[in-house]
Amino acid sequence: MASDSIIDWSKLTWIDPPTMGRQDLRDVKKSIDGSFREFTRANGEWIEAIFDPLQSFLVWFEKVMIATPWPLFLIIVAGLAYYGSRSWKLALATVASFLFIGWLDMWEDTMATVAMVSVSTMLCIAFGIPLGVWMSRSDRVQSIVVPILDVMQTIPSFVYLIPVVMLLGIGKAPALIAVMIYAIPPIVRLTNLGIRLVDKDTLEAADAFGASKRERLWGVQIPLALPNIFAGVNQTIMMALAMVVIAAMIGAGGLGTPVLRAVNNQYLALGMFNGLAIVAIAIIFDRVSQAYGKRLQKHREGGHGV
Template identity: 60%
Template sequence: MANSSWLTEFPDMSRRELLSFRQTLDGAYRDFSREYGDTIESLFDPLLSFLIWFEDLLISTPWWIVLGAVLGLVYYASRSLKLSAGVLVSLLAIGYFGMWEDTMRTLSIITVCTLMSIAIGIPIGILMAQSDRARSIITPLLDIMQTMPAFVYLIPVVMLLGIGKIPGVIAVIIYAIPPVIRLTNLGIRLVDTETLEAATAYGATRSQRLFGVQLPLAMPTIMAGINQTIMMALAMVVVASMIGVKGLGQPVLKSITNQYFTLGLLNGLAIVALAIIFDRVSQTYAKRAQKHLEGSNHG
């Protein structure tokens, strides 16, 4: 009897302890955000200024200049007239259906998030490739980041920094950065040991081996990671619109709450068009870089 009463009391005890633990954690994080939130937010002021400047530049510049610049970049990266024509048709359709400004806002956010993810992710990937201990610590964190529902990232960021562009950018980066870290680590580890031994025999230092041999040979794999990061950042745009990130995500959110089927469909297709453009251009650039590298190696 005593045993059965213990079993019935145990869930109530565990619930009370869990509730107390959660309240303690919530209170501690709330106090931390009140104490240091403004200081942490001020650290991101330069990034916010750059983001606002870049967004205003894309929106205020005449559409035909932006279109020409995008087509120039696409052709430079891909050397494909067919792909450039596809990008031209997609962007003209986006402009025709009145989604140009929102597309430029989304483009600015994705560009900044991708550059930040590359700047943070590649060094972490290099660290993982050069240290098994670092890999054993970082890999579980990446697993958590990739399996955590996207909405969960918004909670601590909004509590700490409020609503706006910077919380959205941080949430997008956290969600999108794991692929570039993982594939940088993988690409460097896959470099042939004989090639590294040959470089060492020629007197190459550790940094010379990294920048002259490992990173160039790992570049196709790293580019695949960057490609996946861009795709995940675009997927996060709609979720980030819930905390005030303007762009193509907000009309999609509006269409869900007000049941505007056409508005949601058109803006969704615009996000798809951006995703396909980024995907094709980055993949084609990676293939060209690989061919160029193989050609120079054979030469």
């Protein structure tokens, strides 16, 4: 009985799973590549022209950041940190972080990174919050947008670079677009979620007082959804910082460029110092945005008598 239970694996034949023929698959891939190349050749110039103003603004903003005297920049940053958090400790920690970055001779790269993250975050907010509001008001729109956001959040970040480079080439504008595509899903999702989680009794009370749809949105739903919205802003900033390093491969500049150089040449100190600078910027943005969101929510609740 024991010998009968032994399987002779050498005599088994394996059946491949049903798949498309290899030649057919190659033809499909070549067709996709060829079609996209033809599209970029035919439309590349006017697509680049659309993004030229964005490129010019980003370059100008980066030059302004670099040209700003460091004492003035530290005063502005400390003021913004204190305004957002109402914490002198956080403001002083922000100043100390930037002084440490300057002492390590990474000031210009840091300013370029801050400019890239700031512009990309502002654009993500400008496009993401209205899209999130639209999703919250329409189940059909949500059913269409959610799968797209799922793909955007799960596809490897390097894949974003391929179509962007083919369409726009190498430079700051294509890098900015890649950062935006990678970083925008959280603000869209959490804006939609925050508005949908607003208590129905509160909305019924607003309707009872004769509030219009616009008044209900801006006076009730968005104020009550602020914790979720600012959580989305926070996550968008973090993802933008993460993508900036990868986007350095296509001309983003900033702290990502030395990090890539350190990886290619095995410069441990260079990679660690620039990585720590990115971490410092991330912590500053994270703490200030979270504190500002909580403070604004308390102010709103106090104003509405909650």
